[in-house]
Amino acid sequence: MTQHQPDADPQNFRIDRDGRWYHDGAPIGRDAIVALFAKRGLKRDDQGRYWLQSPFEKYAVEVEDVPFVITAYEIEGEALIFTTNLGERVTVSPERPLELRAYPAAEGKIPYIEVRGGLYARMGRAVYYDLLSNYGARLTLGGQTYQLAEEDQHGE
Numbered sequence: 001m002t003q004h005q006p007d008a009d010p011q012n013f014r015i016d017r018d019g020r021w022y023h024d025g026a027p028i029g030r031d032a033i034v035a036l037f038a039k040r041g042l043k044r045d046d047q048g049r050y051w052l053q054s055p056f057e058k059y060a061v062e063v064e065d066v067p068f069v070i071t072a073y074e075i076e077g078e079a080l081i082f083t084t085n086l087g088e089r090v091t092v093s094p095e096r097p098l099e100l101r102a103y104p105a106a107e108g109k110i111p112y113i114e115v116r117g118g119l120y121a122r123m124g125r126a127v128y129y130d131l132l133s134n135y136g137a138r139l140t141l142g143g144q145t146y147q148l149a150e151e152d153q154h155g156e
Helices: 031-041 125-135
Strands: 013-015 019-025 042-044 050-053 058-063 066-078 079-084 087-093 098-101 109-116 117-122 138-141 144-147
Touching: 019 031, 031 042, 031 050, 066 125, 079 117, 079 138, 117 125, 117 144, 125 138
Parallel strands: 013 058, 066 117
Antiparallel strands: 013 019, 042 050, 050 058, 066 079, 079 087, 098 109, 109 117, 138 144
C-alpha cells in the first residue's frame, strides 16, 4: 500500500507541552475527537516527525515536547501503571521502562515512557512530585527498580 504524502495545505495541528491539542491556533474542545485523533491517527515517523494520518489524508502535527502527559498513577500488586491525559493506561516494565530525559521546565531530568508506537508521555508535575515524596528517586516493585529522578537531583 502506498503511503499518502502530506497534504499541501497544512491544517496547523499542534499539541502543546501540556498535551492540549489545537487546530488553526484554537483548542480542540471535543475530548472525543482528540482521543480519536490520538488513538487512531497520530503517528511518528523514523525522522521523529509527527503526523495525523488516515487512509486518505496526512497532516503534519507540531508537538512541543511529547503528545501525552501522565496525569495519574497506581500501584497494583507489583505493577506501576500510569494514566495519560487522554485516559490511556501504560504499565512500566522492562519492555516499557521509564526513561529520564531533560525537560526545560524542570530541574534535571524527569521520567518519560513510551505509550505506543514511538509516542511518549512525560510525567506530569503532580504525579512526579507525589512519586518522589512517597518513594524517593527510585521505586522497586517485583524485583524491578525504576529510576524516578537523578540521584543527586534530590539529595539522595
